[in-house]
Amino acid sequence: xxxxxxxxxxxxxxxxxxxxxxxxxxxxxxxxxxxxxxxxxxxxxxxxxxxxxxxxxxxxxxxxxxxxxxxxxxxxxxxxxxxxxxxxxxxxxxxxxxxxxxxxxxxxxxxxxxxxxxxxxxxxxxxxxxxxxxxxxxxxxxxxxxxxxxxxxxxxxxxxxxxxxxxxxxxxxxxxxxxxxxxxxxxxxxxxxxxxxxxxxxxxxxxxxxxxxxxxxxxxxxxxxxxxxxxxxxxxxxxxxxxxxxxxxxxxxxxxxxxxxxxxxxxxxxxxxxxxxxxxxxxxxxxxxxxxxxxxxxxxxxxxxxxxxxxxxxxxxxxxxxxxxxxxxxxxxxxxxxxxxxxxxxxxxxxxxxxxxxxxxxxxxxxxxxxxxxxxxxxxxxxxxxxxxxxxxxxxxxxxxxxxxxxxxxxxxxxxxxxxxxxxxxxxxxxxxxxx
Amino acid sequence: xxxxxxxxxxxxxxxxxxxxxxxxxxxxxxxxxxxxxxxxxxxxxxxxxxxxxxxxxxxxxxxxxxxxxxxxxxxxxxxxxxxxxxxxxxxxxxxxxxxxxxxxxxxxxxxxxxxxxxxxxxxxxxxxxxxxxxxxxxxxxxxxxxxxxxxxxxxxxxxxxxxxxxxxxxxxxxxxxxxxxxxxxxxxxxxxxxxxxxxxxxxxxxxxxxxxxxxxxxxxxxxxxxxxxxxxxxxxxxxxxxxxxxxxx
Numbered sequence: 281x282x283x284x285x286x287x288x289x290x291x292x293x294x295x296x297x298x299x300x301x302x303x304x305x306x307x308x309x310x311x312x313x314x315x316x317x318x319x320x321x322x323x324x325x326x327x328x329x330x331x332x333x334x335x336x337x338x339x340x341x342x343x344x345x346x347x348x349x350x351x352x353x354x355x356x357x358x359x360x361x362x363x364x365x366x367x368x369x370x371x372x373x374x375x376x377x378x379x380x381x382x383x384x385x386x387x388x389x390x391x392x393x394x395x396x397x398x399x400x401x402x403x404x405x406x407x408x409x410x411x412x413x414x415x416x417x418x419x420x421x422x423x424x425x426x427x428x429x430x431x432x433x434x435x436x437x438x439x440x441x442x443x444x445x446x447x448x449x450x451x452x453x454x455x456x457x458x459x460x461x462x463x464x465x466x467x468x469x470x471x472x473x474x475x476x477x478x479x480x481x482x483x484x485x486x487x488x489x490x491x492x493x494x495x496x497x498x499x500x501x502x503x504x505x506x507x508x509x510x511x512x513x514x515x516x517x518x519x520x521x522x523x524x525x526x527x528x529x530x531x532x533x534x535x536x537x538x539x540x541x542x543x544x545x546x547x548x549x550x551x552x553x554x555x556x557x558x559x560x561x562x563x564x565x566x567x568x569x570x571x572x573x574x575x576x577x578x579x580x581x582x583x584x585x586x587x588x589x590x591x592x593x594x595x596x597x598x599x600x601x602x603x604x605x606x607x608x609x610x611x612x613x614x615x616x617x618x619x620x621x622x623x624x625x626x627x628x629x630x631x632x633x634x635x636x637x638x639x640x641x642x643x644x645x646x647x648x649x650x651x652x653x654x655x656x657x658x659x660x661x662x663x664x665x666x667x668x669x670x671x672x673x674x675x676x677x678x679x680x681x682x683x684x685x686x687x688x689x690x691x692x693x694x695x696x697x698x699x700x701x702x703x704x705x706x707x708x709x710x711x712x713x714x715x716x
Numbered sequence: 717x718x719x720x721x722x723x724x725x726x727x728x729x730x731x732x733x734x735x736x737x738x739x740x741x742x743x744x745x746x747x748x749x750x751x752x753x754x755x756x757x758x759x760x761x762x763x764x765x766x767x768x769x770x771x772x773x774x775x776x777x778x779x780x781x782x783x784x785x786x787x788x789x790x791x792x793x794x795x796x797x798x799x800x801x802x803x804x805x806x807x808x809x810x811x812x813x814x815x816x817x818x819x820x821x822x823x824x825x826x827x828x829x830x831x832x833x834x835x836x837x838x839x840x841x842x843x844x845x846x847x848x849x850x851x852x853x854x855x856x857x858x859x860x861x862x863x864x865x866x867x868x869x870x871x872x873x874x875x876x877x878x879x880x881x882x883x884x885x886x887x888x889x890x891x892x893x894x895x896x897x898x899x900x901x902x903x904x905x906x907x908x909x910x911x912x913x914x915x916x917x918x919x920x921x922x923x924x925x926x927x928x929x930x931x932x933x934x935x936x937x938x939x940x941x942x943x944x945x946x947x948x949x950x951x952x953x954x955x956x957x958x959x960x961x962x963x964x965x
Contacts, residue, residue, distance in 0.1 A: 299870050299897070299960075300959075301961055302897065303870055303931065304953040321881060321926065323881070325926075325929065326925055329922075338918075379886075379889065379919045379923035379924070379926070380880075380889070381884060382883075382886070414918045414919055416918070417849050470943055680810050
């Protein structure tokens with residue numbers, strides 16, 4: 281072979297024929313198929329971190345013995361490992377930031393990991409240690425023996441609405457806790473929510489996944505990872521707007537997928553998805569799935585607002601609204617009228633509702649009705665109440681104080697205790713001022 | 717050799733709908749300005765093959781450079797008259813346009829190109845040095861063009877690879893490992909490098925593996941910009957390999 285050399289002002293290169301074979305004769309990189317976005321030299325693909333665990337030398341990783349590969353993603357490869365010094369099993373993540381990563385990046389990442397390691401919460405994957413071995417950067421964390429929410433959704437499809445709300449309430453509480461320690465996640469997505477053996481969620485990679493993706497974005501001209509869960513301010517690289525509300529968007533995106541089985545936005549290419557994230561509204565939840573309650577849709581929509589200021593400002597508010605939804609109470613994002621509020625209370629506490637209704641009925645019979653004034657009451661908006669399930673009788677008039685909605689059916693009998701309830705107490709419950 | 721997809725305009729494949737050549741094939745679409753800009757950017761990358769063609773045609777270095785200036789200056793405008801969709805890959809289109817261009821009095825375009833602040837990406841000396849090393853004196857202008865095109869893809873990929881190493885502050889590592897891009901180290905060489913660089917051997921093995929892989933990614937990325945479908949990419953890879961792998965000029 282003629283040892284022809286390619287000339288360059290920057291460097292003398294290797295043999296042309298060999299270089300051509302490397303470039304054009306090797307197995308395709310996958311770029312043509314659109315499966316892999318070009319990434320910077322500094323970031324190792326998962327296969328580069330795929331160690332041969334049959335080789336004792338590769339299995340031995342300093343204070344850890346690598347036992348089994350249990351996952352991989354853009355950020356690195358996860359192994360089940362035994363921490364020798366404490367004789368316990370952990371999850372050890374080998375980071376994609378390999379020998380070509382800058383020392384500055386590694387130091388920033390380690391600082392971030394130390395910050396994340398301060399967190400102790402039942403729904404956050406605890407980080408034990410960060411470090412480097414043989415120039416390979418890693419962090420160890422609690423081993424979660426389960427699968428990710430992404431895997432659960434891919435295998436079993438969308439969640440039941442109440443189960444989704446229950447799970448997301450825990451996730452929102454975990455995120456609120458992290459925010460209270462000034463730790464943002466910035467990459468919330470089903471793949472970063474692990475489910476333990478009881479199905480309880482644990483949020484992983486707090487503040488760490490995004491650090492890597494940011495570095496990729498800084499160095500490359502391609503979007504890394506999937507942008508389906510990115511907030512609009514992230515998609516537009518408006519870093520000054522990135523904050524707690526960005527994680528709120530992530531909560532909404534996860535909830536959306538749990539309810540519909542699909543992320544809010546998904547285009548043919550990452551760029552198309554990003555364009556949709558920034559410029560279009562997601563398909564409404566109820567148009568995708570008719571049985572999603574209006575309140576849950578309202579909570580999700582509030583999280584997914586384009587403008588960060590229009591979202592919930594704290595993850596705690598999301599958790600609280602999901603709690604109210606689960607309790608059948610009024611959620612902050614969808615105020616309801618007095619009658620719907622009464623209906624909700626009646627559904628939550630049917631025995632008390634019937635008792636109150638019976639008491640009011642007896643009081644009404646005992647005293648002459650007040651003069652009719654004002655508008656007639658609205659009919660009950662929801663016919664789903666246990667006791668009011670067959671609809672409601674329209675009263676002849678509306679008093680300013682007394683609620684005269686009466687059930688046609690008395691399928692739910694009041695208890696003797698409720699029967700003796702004082703009128704004032706019953707009113708407090710009916711008006712939402714009680715313990716409901 | 718063009719495929720159905722490139723004849724009929726941009727491919728439906730999403731990844732290929734955004735390559736510069738796909739945008740050129742969209743020249744008659746409403747975003748004509750984008751198509752012209754894409755063609756200008758793409759053609760600028762391949763100054764060297766056009767220069768090599770001009771030199772092998774017998775033009776002196778200064779004249780060849782003047783010819784390149786004039787050619788690249790008017791190229792985006794000519795596609796208003798010529799439908800690029802019948803041309804297949806960018807490489808074929810570029811050579812076809814060059815042939816047509818040389819049948820005209822091309823010198824009239826040189827002044828316009830200067831007014832556009834167009835200039836060669838490399839000095840004459842650098843271009844001449846490359847030419848002397850890359851080609852046999854007996855090669856035809858067409859052979860010189862195609863071979864230089866393939867070499868330019870490799871050279872651009874390597875420059876990007878080196879730039880990424882620089883971005884990470886790993887120039888020393890790049891200089892040390894670049895020789896292993898195309899050959900395996902002999903026994904004990906990693907250990908020797910390990911002592912010199914202060915990096916464990918395992919890290920060096922991974923670094924070389926990644927270097928090679930990233931080079932392939934960058935070459936694919938470069939080539940993708942010149943085609944409009946996965947099938948065209950594959951055929952272009954094979955064609956360029958055929959041009960270079962035997963080392964013939």
